[in-house]
Amino acid sequence: MDSGWMAVWPVGAFFLGGIASQFTGWLNYRRQRAEKVEDDVAAAEQRREDFELSHLVEFNTLLRHRMNCLYQAELAARRYRQADAAGTVTEEHQVELGASLQLLLEAEAEVEAQIGFVLDGQVRTAAQLATLTTVWAAEAISQGTDTDFAEVRSRMAFVYNVLSQRVRDIYASRTAG
Incomplete structure (x- = not known):
């Protein structure tokens, strides 16, 4: 066996x-x-973060350009109103105001087109607030009323802080991972 x-x-x-x-x-x-x-x-998370970072930076750049156009339009409108009050409006005043308002509209369109690419809901809400704020200010300028830039700056500071915080959060998650 x-x-x-x-x-x-x-x-x-x-x-x-x-x-x-x-x-x-x-x-x-x-x-x-x-x-x-x-x-x-x-890898998918990395691509998503890269996409979000690039669009946040681009949105921030476009928003700052929009604010510069807003300030330039306000200055042009103020010069036009002063010349109008003095009865000395020239073609140069009209051209400057028209050109600055056109740049303002173009900058507005660029900012609004970018909002859809903001992935984070809180940041997108802040981006929409920024758009509403700049549209409100642009309408005031085009209607010839004085714009409360202290309010505009306050709202925009909030938006810039939200954007900056999201960028910091993304980088913090990268270093933690």
């Missing part, structure tokens, strides 16, 4: 070795798939 078991052990060991090898290969495959999924998720 011992000789019979002696013949079966090598065959059994061969099959057990094959099963163990298959099981180890399956475990390695599962581990590699899990690592690939983790890498894919990390």
